[in-house]
Amino acid sequence: MGRTIRFGVSLDSELLDKFDVLCDERCYQTRSEAIRDLIRNTLVQQEWEDTDREIAGTLTLVYDHHKSDLAQRLTEIQHDVHDIIITSLHVHLDHYNCLEVLVLKGPGQQVRNLAQRLISTKGVKHGKLSLTTTGQDLT
Template identity: 75%
Template sequence: MGKTIRFGVSLNSELLEKFDKLCEDKSYQTRSEAIRDLIRGVLVQREWEETDKEIAGVLSLVYDHHVSDLAQRLVEIQHDHHDIILTSMHIHLDHDNCLEVLILKGPGESMQKLSQKLISTRGVKYGKLTLATTGQDLV
């Protein structure tokens, strides 16, 4: 880890009040902790924009398992992309609905294409890709 450097930041008093309220609401012990998280968030966002860079993510899908052949179609799509699916979890939410969670790792563009293919499969009620980072380039 690199050397810690202190620097000053000038803010409008109203903006600082709002930031302090945010820090309190999010249980940050110091402004520095909050600023570090904000910077890391922007750096992770930049990783997502570099579509060939390896990133991590979580894809959540909710679907009605009674829809004809839907589960089989989802499994086939997943098998076609086994190289970026690290693991999956299947949960029965109720008699009709299932939640499937996939943990993904791979090139951003590949993850987004797979996610869109699964989300847009007829019978899927809801899908969301939450992108993360492998942490390789963050300090």
């Protein structure tokens, strides 16, 4: 981690008031910590835009496992790209519905492609990809 540098920011008073409300709502102790998180989030989003850069994330799927061959089709897709799936969790929500969470790590485009293939598989009721950073370039 580098040394801490202090700098000033000029803002419109109304914008600062809204920022202070946001800081309170999100329980930030100081504006500095909130600004650091905003900068980190922007840097992480920039990582996601680089299709070759390694990213991490989770993919959550909800589906009816009684649908014809759906569980098998999802498993086959996952086996095709097993190298970017770190682990998975399978939960029975009720007699019909399952929730599956995949932890992913790999090149951005491959992670997004896998997520889209699984989410768009006929019978998947809902899917959500949540991306994050591997943390290697953040301090």
